[in-house]
Amino acid sequence: MDQKKFFVFFFMDLLFWGCFVLLVQLKTPFRGITPLASIICLQESQQQTAGA
Secondary structure: OHHHHHHHHHHHHHHHHHHHHHHHHOOOOHHHOOHHHHHHHHHHHHHHHHHO
């Protein structure tokens, strides 16, 4: 069960970053990204700042 759940999260993560890279390559404005993606990116940046 845990392995299956991990695989799902891993696949979703790949899918998310795949879309993110695609948006960047298309030079889409950051505000064009969905609110959920913006929140996730904001959390990631905060975690990196806290880690540093």
